[in-house]
Amino acid sequence: MTTMFDVGNKVAAKAVQLCRPEVIAAYPITPQTVIVEELARMVEAGELSAEYLRVESEHSVMAATCAAASMGVRTFTATSSQGLAFMHEMLHWASLSRLPIVMINVNRALGPGWSIWVDETDSLSQRDTGWLQFYCESSHEVFDSIIQAYRIAEQILLPVMVNLEGFILSHTYEIVDIPDQGGIDRFLPPSPPRECLDVDNPSMFGSTTDYYINFRYKMHAGMEKAKVVCREVDDAFKKEFGRGYGLLHAYLCEDADLILITAGTIAGTCRVVADRCRAEGLKVGVLRIRVFRPFPGELICEALKSAGKVAVIDRDFSPGCGGIFAQEVKAALQGTLPGLPVYEFIAGLGGKDVTDTDIESIIDQTGEMSKPGECKWIGLLK
């Protein structure tokens, strides 16, 4: 175990290096670029033995990654925002081909207006592409999630997207404990054999088929299995390295009257505010959703079962509907907790800070409203 003090992107690149990817395809986009720069440096310096493809677009990045993964090798790429949107077609392709690709998406707003700052709509709008999605709160968690992602992906044969917030994590220094290569190798052995392109056993992949609906059903079954596998892999990781996260992280939720639900770095601020509220006698809890796909609806209902009110803070927005996490949470509550009021807040779009005062305001507003209305926007400029 060594200690690394660096920005989230460099920590992510370190994790990827330790996972021994064999083919990396890359295209630059802010704020992800540092990851692929660092990996290029590692490959050139002989610190990582991989084929590194400097491709001409993000669409081609994912196409190259899919083709290489179809040969059975371990693959990696990273992107952000417009790049992820450009990949959209290939994201479907990767999952329907059941390829265990791991990709980092550094969350960034989609233009226009141009903004390189964080907004999670880029990845959340890829919700239905069949990728597992992780949302991280710290660089430590980014590191650990990447290692876990390969083991999960290769077990269930679906691709995994590890998300971190642009600049807030990608460009911020943090101290991270780095396990040694031997430990990672024990946790993540070489990619297990699977059906691949092979001249000695020729077959056709991606053909037209009447079994399309069956393939979709099998993806569904894979995602259901992923709920178990994500937990098992996280448990195994904790046993090996002493760190674990679960599919979601509940803080002071057991007896809370009001539970704040969010993803990513906003959760940390929420926990600080929850502690303050507790000191004042207000029972506030915080539920951070780490795994968005597969959506851990049952676990969320379990965590919310004693709550009187729920406020969801979304750093994303689906026009005409509201916050994306809020919609998913509300859908999950149907049947189990149909009467639980869910208050919706949109905050932090385009990299706007979500401060402790903002969280306090969300708690106040939720307290004042007798029933949820339209989603409230935090931090609009006057």
Added chain:
Amino acid sequence: MDRSAQIKFPIAAEELVRSGHTACPGCGAVLAMKYVLKGLGPRTMVVIPPSCAGTIAAGFPFCALKIPVLRIPFETTAISASGIRAALDVMGKKDIHVLAWAGDGGTFDIGIQALSGAAERNDDIIYVCYDNEGYMNTGIQRSSSTPEGAWTTTTPSPYVKDTPKKDIIRIMAAHKIPYIATASIGYPSDLIKKVNRAKEIKGTKFILIFSPCPTGWRYSPDMTIRIAKLATETGIFPLYEVEDGEKYLLNPGRTLKPVKAYFSVQGRFRNLTEENLQWFEEKVRKEQAYLSRMAG
């Protein structure tokens, strides 16, 4: 073409395209595939985007090709081949040919970005465009390979295509890739000879194969070979090679036949007037002069 100039060399007896494929009668594209695979042999992997070729390769649980096939999205032909090559390199498998196989729509139009990228990187792939001058699989729509004067369903009579066929060879030559060739299903031994050359060269190889389409060009299926030969004999589709983007090698040719011999046997050119034909005649001669100049 001067038959005496043809080089004698062995052609594999093994067929890597099975009978029972789903091509239309008289399809030029399936002949192109058959001949190219005779040149490359069984240690070949192919990527095929949406196209007639993809349909011809058939649907699950059948496959008309005896080599591994990866079906891929439309615009990704070249990069998918590059991805496979990268994986083969990392696996230490050096003796396998990676074939990128797309139609003109998949090459001249939607796939040109990925093709340009692969060519600029000089990725070690053989890219074959079987050229039937339109989107035939979706029902005969114009592509940027459709020649001016041609009818398609999106350039309906009398509003036939009024811009020239994109010159993909000049575009590829500008990338300075090691090997480019035009070939035709009308001249199989020449085609296979070019494939044999391509497979010995490291880097990006590009072969454009003239592949007449009876369904889209509106002629009788028994005319395919004749039309392919006429295209070359009239100078409409000259056969040549380009090395490193600079060194042009022309197949020896005879005196050109009038272009009318080629145009008059296809329904898609029904609208052409004598005046148009004269204009094409001049155009062909200009192109011949250009190629002769390039070949020194």
